[in-house]
Amino acid sequence: MTKDQLFDQIKKKESYLCVGLDTDIKKIPNHLLKYDDPIFEFNKRIIDATHEYCVAYKPNLAFYESLGAKGWESLQKTLEYIPEDIFTIADAKRGDIGNTSGLYARAFFEQMNFDSITIAPYMGEDSVKPFLSFENKWVILLALTSNVGSDDFQQLMIGNTDQHLFEKVLEKSQEWGGPEQLMYVVGATKSDMFSKIRTIVPDHFLLVPGVGAQGGSLKEVSEFGMNKQCGLLVNSSRGIIYASNGEDFWEEAGKAALQIQVEMKDYLNNYL
Numbered sequence: 001m002t003k004d005q006l007f008d009q010i011k012k013k014e015s016y017l018c019v020g021l022d023t024d025i026k027k028i029p030n031h032l033l034k035y036d037d038p039i040f041e042f043n044k045r046i047i048d049a050t051h052e053y054c055v056a057y058k059p060n061l062a063f064y065e066s067l068g069a070k071g072w073e074s075l076q077k078t079l080e081y082i083p084e085d086i087f088t089i090a091d092a093k094r095g096d097i098g099n100t101s102g103l104y105a106r107a108f109f110e111q112m113n114f115d116s117i118t119i120a121p122y123m124g125e126d127s128v129k130p131f132l133s134f135e136n137k138w139v140i141l142l143a144l145t146s147n148v149g150s151d152d153f154q155q156l157m158i159g160n161t162d163q164h165l166f167e168k169v170l171e172k173s174q175e176w177g178g179p180e181q182l183m184y185v186v187g188a189t190k191s192d193m194f195s196k197i198r199t200i201v202p203d204h205f206l207l208v209p210g211v212g213a214q215g216g217s218l219k220e221v222s223e224f225g226m227n228k229q230c231g232l233l234v235n236s237s238r239g240i241i242y243a244s245n246g247e248d249f250w251e252e253a254g255k256a257a258l259q260i261q262v263e264m265k266d267y268l269n270n271y272l
């Protein structure tokens with residue numbers, strides 16, 4: 001999916017919501033455990049209930065890989081079930097020396113047909129470039145993450161400059177790819193940094209986790225992070241998929257997604 005096509009979807013659905021498919025076998029309702037593939041059955045119902053209100057789905061690989069071969073199967077089936085016009089993100093946080101990164105890229109872009117993958121930038125250019133050589137596929141580079149530990153490295157000042165390490169990541173990585181194939185992860189819990197980030201990457205999309213369960217503010221992210229093509233994919237995982245753990249879980253997930261979409265519609269009208 002191209003940047004313009006993603007923006008078209010955002011305008012059509014009046015939404016920049018990404019639903020996180022962090023499907024935990026220990027958290028899904030008991031009645032699904034009778035199925036052969038409970039994870040897929042859960043995801044299928046979540047997708048049915050939320051697809052009208054979101055423009056992206058983001059399965060986090062940890063939830064699938066932790067189940068071994070069966071988890072990979074559930075992931076593949078889930079990916080195939082997601083409607084064609086919805087952007088897909090493999091939240092895998094990969095990155096290694098070049099030849100290894102190339103194989104990770106083939107795993108997620110060829111074996112599986114994800115639109116994008118999250119990548120850790122720590123190993124530098126040769127670890128990221130192999131992911132950028134695939135047409136119509138996106139790299140989403142971790143810049144300023146939502147967790148407390150982002151203080152440890154990402155928010156360190158570099159040498160005698162007034163630049164944080166995450167700002168250097170934003171600046172340097174623009175030599176590797178443009179806004180048509182690179183996005184950045186910026187946590188919703190870091191909304192005070194969005195204005196500064198927009199001065200460095202005015203045109204790129206930002207994937208923003210951290211609203212809902214982590215307490216980030218959708219309003220602040222939208223006010224300070226939106227650009228002329230929206231430029232935001234705001235993720236909520238637990239806040240949507242575990243809105244209820246009863247038999248009605250999918251209905252409640254649909255309502256939780258709708259509630260965010262309605263708020264997003266307002267912000268698109270106000271800030272776009």
Ligand SMILES: O=c1ccn([C@@H]2O[C@H](COP(=O)(O)O)[C@@H](O)[C@H]2O)c(=O)[nH]1
Nearest residue numbers: 060145146147187209213214236237238
């Ligand atoms: O900085 C980051 C990067 C990734 N994540 C991931 O996003 C979701 C958030 O889930 P919630 O339940 O909405 O809190 C999850 O998959 C994280 O691993 C992040 O939170 N922060």
